Amino acid sequence: MIFRQLYDTTSSTYTYVLADETARKALIIDPVFGQVDRDLALLHELGLTLELVADTHAHADHITAAWLLKQKTGCTIASAEVINAEHVDLYLKDGDTFGVPGVTLRALSTPGHTDGCMSFVMNDESMVFTGDALLIRGCGRSDFQQGSAHKLYQSITGKLFALPDRCVVYPAHDYQGRTVSSIDEEKQFNARVGDGANETDFVQYMQAMKLPHPKMIDEAVPANLRSGAPEDGRLPVTPDWAEIHLTYAGVPELDFEWLEHHLDDVTVLDVRLPAEIKDCPVHARLVDVHIPLNELNDRIGEIPKDKPVVALCRSGRRSSLAVTILKQNGFEKVASLSHGLRQIA
Known part of the structure; x- marks a missing residue:
């Protein structure tokens, strides 16, 4: 399998590209609007055709590139049915399988950060893309967008920690340069929910956090409910003096x-x-x-x-x-x- 982990420094977002080496059909998880040229350049250089874009949730810290990638490539957009975002072709429910030839994922509903959070598990359970539900040694906040510390605890301990210990964890964000973890590591060492923390431990921890309002939430969430489409529906301006x-x-x-x-x-x-x-x-x-x-x-x-x-x-x-x-x-x-x-x- 072809696998790439890409990073947006502005929002500390990880974007993931997956494709089968033979089929050469790609899917992208959590693309960032401002990184479309980078992502398309990588696909071109690797000889891949983009067929599917999937967002783990309606992000509050950046605008998704799903709509823009659809305009440029004709790809399909997938996201959680509960979000009910516009321009989506595949509304995912818990347990649904989706993907591209040679790469199959299972949608796992993991609410708590937001109601619409999903994690995407590889069909052999070797990898899981956890969005903001489970981060490396942490987790997403639960104080906005229908967030619930109780739900998040159940999502992490009841669903994600039920995956095999060997399952590799790829989150949507990291703010300290860490790139990858595993279910076993997070069970042992996660600072909020690991090492046997119970629901009271976790909920009290989350409720005691006093985090600033996300800087882009008022812009990002409405845009992401449109799958990243601008309000005027127009494509971004690109260089017009040459075929760049x-x-x-x-x-x-x-x-x-x-x-x-x-x-x-x-x-x-x-x-x-x-x-x-x-x-x-x-x-x-x-x-x-x-x-x-x-x-x-x-x-x-x-x-x-x-x-x-x-x-x-x-x-x-x-x-x-x-x-x-x-x-x-x-x-x-x-x-x-x-x-x-x-x-x-």
Whole structure:
């Protein structure tokens, strides 16, 4: 199985990508609206087709990317029936199975953080995606969105702790850089519900917590009840000066075919060494400015600002760094030539 754990630093959210190596059909758990380009770039680089997006609950700290991914890929959206969110194709109930070819999950109702919280268990019970119900050495708060410490205790101890000890726990968040745990670890060491804590222990602990109001709750919850769709139903603005695609490394790139038809609309910057361009027949035809990468910071003033800039090199590696340098110096419309000059005969 292909498995990736991705992280959003703003909301401390983990997003999970799962796919069968043969079928190449992917599902994403808990995607973040602001990370769509990253997620789509990863799918593209791994040769995966997105078929399903599933949210563990209606998040209060970030906006889901479910709707946006559906617009861009045609994927299906799944979430708990009790949430009754808009734009959902598959309303999940406790015990339902769902997934993509080669990857099957079981929906486990685990309310307490919110009424609509679900955990997703792999069919062989080797992994569980616990949302905010069970975190690493902690759990989600229970003081808003129909939260209940009593329900959360029952969800964790009666359902999640009933999974095999070997079952690996992947939460929706972690605020200290921890990435993974297990049912056995959390039974022993969870600071709120582990090591034999009873319901009174847990409820008193949760009720004594005085946490600040989630910063994004007033924006995030209504949006997530629309599966992340903006109120106006419009897609976010994307770069319109070129056919840009973002790599998983975060580099804006464009293809040579586009560049060849838009040479008059951009400034082409070659960042190779002088010795590399001597016998390069395409150099004079394509390039407007030649500045070796190691001189770019010192000679940034030689690059015109009246047009977008496309950086190129032999492979596309140095030009990707050139894009970063250009952005740091105030150039907004910039891109690297994908795969560099290797692709040009």
